[in-house]
Amino acid sequence: MSAGAEPRRLPDEGRPVDEIFAELSDLAVDDRDWRTGRTFGLVFDGGDDVRAVGRDAYVRFMSENALNPVAFPSLGRMHAGVVAMTAGLLHHPRPSGDVGFMTAGGTESLLMSVKAARERGRARGVTEPKMVIPTSAHAALDKGGESFGVEIVRIPVRADYRADLDATAAALDDRTVLVVGSAPGYPHGVIDPIPELAALAATVGANFHVDACMGGMMLPFMEQLDEVVPPWDFRVPGITSISADLHKYGYTPKGASVILYGEEARRLDQVFLFDGWSGGFYASSAMLGTRSGGPIAGAWAVLQYVGASGYRELTRVTLDAARRIVAGTRAVPGLDVVGEPDMTLLAITADAGSGLDVFAVEDGLGARGWHLDRQSGPESIHATVSRGNVAVVDEFLADLAAAAADARGVRADDRSTSYSSLE
Numbered sequence: 312m313s314a315g316a317e318p319r320r321l322p323d324e325g326r327p328v329d330e331i332f333a334e335l336s337d338l339a340v341d342d343r344d345w346r347t348g349r350t351f352g353l354v355f356d357g358g359d360d361v362r363a364v365g366r367d368a369y370v371r372f373m374s375e376n377a378l379n380p381v382a383f384p385s386l387g388r389m390h391a392g393v394v395a396m397t398a399g400l401l402h403h404p405r406p407s408g409d410v411g412f413m414t415a416g417g418t419e420s421l422l423m424s425v426k427a428a429r430e431r432g433r434a435r436g437v438t439e440p441k442m443v444i445p446t447s448a449h450a451a452l453d454k455g456g457e458s459f460g461v462e463i464v465r466i467p468v469r470a471d472y473r474a475d476l477d478a479t480a481a482a483l484d485d486r487t488v489l490v491v492g493s494a495p496g497y498p499h500g501v502i503d504p505i506p507e508l509a510a511l512a513a514t515v516g517a518n519f520h521v522d523a524c525m526g527g528m529m530l531p532f533m534e535q536l537d538e539v540v541p542p543w544d545f546r547v548p549g550i551t552s553i554s555a556d557l558h559k560y561g562y563t564p565k566g567a568s569v570i571l572y573g574e575e576a577r578r579l580d581q582v583f584l585f586d587g588w589s590g591g592f593y594a595s596s597a598m599l600g601t602r603s604g605g606p607i608a609g610a611w612a613v614l615q616y617v618g619a620s621g622y623r624e625l626t627r628v629t630l631d632a633a634r635r636i637v638a639g640t641r642a643v644p645g646l647d648v649v650g651e652p653d654m655t656l657l658a659i660t661a662d663a664g665s666g667l668d669v670f671a672v673e674d675g676l677g678a679r680g681w682h683l684d685r686q687s688g689p690e691s692i693h694a695t696v697s698r699g700n701v702a703v704v705d706e707f708l709a710d711l712a713a714a715a716a717d718a719r720g721v722r723a724d725d726r727s728t729s730y731s732s733l734e
């Protein structure tokens with residue numbers, strides 16, 4: 312079967328399992344083969360054993376419904392365990408299962424940070440709330456602003472691509488309900504000045520959220536490896552909430568993020584309770600209703616399986632790979648890395664004056680089987696480096712140099728950038 316020829320009609324009779332699975336393989340024929348390590352971002356693979364543990368735990372609880380942990384206390388227990396383990400890693404002052412919630416991912420965690428901030432603002436009479444966030448903060452916050460009626464004010468980043476404090480201060484007022492800093496931000500992989508942003512947010516009584524969706528499961532282990540890590544977790548005064556994705560550098564099955572709150576009252580701002588429905592009392596911690604137990608069990612099991620020493624090792628090898636890519640990129644004439652990445656996310660750009668078009672370089676990498684995303688501000692190629700890429704760093708650097716050589720004098724016609732798509 313050729314790709315795109317998949318059946319679009321419900322069959323009158325069910326089909327044989329073998330045939331279905333053969334067709335599933337056919338359907339995947341054009342998918343990026345992340346197993347080769349040539350896909351950056353999108354897939355975080357902890358290796359065969361970690362993947363198997365996550366998969367088996369996921370499948371074991373896939374049918375259980377986290378909508379109602381009273382019916383499935385196992386999910387409530389695992390949820391509490393995952394929240395408590397994460398809270399401990401992030402130096403929450405009272406780490407327990409009651410200081411936050413699991414969500415389906417970084418986007419849902421960020422949506423919830425916006426909702427919680429709006430509720431607190433409402434309680435103090437803010438009717439036209441706004442949030443102040445750097446241009447580098449994740450686009451899911453804009454989705455949150457639009458969804459919850461919070462105006463979005465984007466402030467510039469400094470020359471080092473971290474949030475500009477003066478511009479932030481100037482944008483704050485009594486309508487501001489939320490300020491966000493990232494640890495690190497997606498586009499350039501740098502950590503915003505978290506203590507300073509937290510202090511600024513406090514001057515107007517706004518929530519301060521740290522988006523550690525990327526860093527939450529790596530920065531703690533970098534610190535344990537004696538790496539220098541700028542302050543970003545609950546040891547910083549004034550942080551309202553932190554999001555940390557488990558399905559990224561926690562290497563758990565997809566559908567797992569955690570949002571933690573420093574104070575109970577702020578955590579309660581996140582929840583939705585409704586007792587006026589004929590269907591019964593409705594209590595919901597985040598956006599979803601019915602939710603598979605799979606991601607909760609998968610996360611719990613992988614955290615237990617990998618343990619702190621396993622995460623330190625995953626962090627060590629991934630950090631080393633990212634640093635080799637940074638150094639190797641800078642060794643290619645005409646190429647550079649944007650700013651100084653604090654972790655394992657980086658953006659490859661062309662030196663001003665080199666005449667090199669970085670999107671033409673990306674075309675060359677694509678032709679050689681690599682998957683990276685193009686971004687703007689500045690035009691660059693984004694690489695989120697994770698364990699799956701570690702084995703192919705030398706190949707990547709050789710292909711990068713070859714793609715750059717081929718790109719001399721070439722300008723890519725397609726100037727579009729790509730993070731996600733509707734297709």
Ligand SMILES: Cc1ncc(COP(=O)(O)O)c(C=O)c1O
Pocket residue numbers: 415416417418419421449451493495496497522523524525556
């Ligand atoms: C810093 C940051 N925050 C939030 C998100 C959104 O996470 P998700 O894709 O799990 O919704 C991402 C995704 O890459 C991210 O890099």
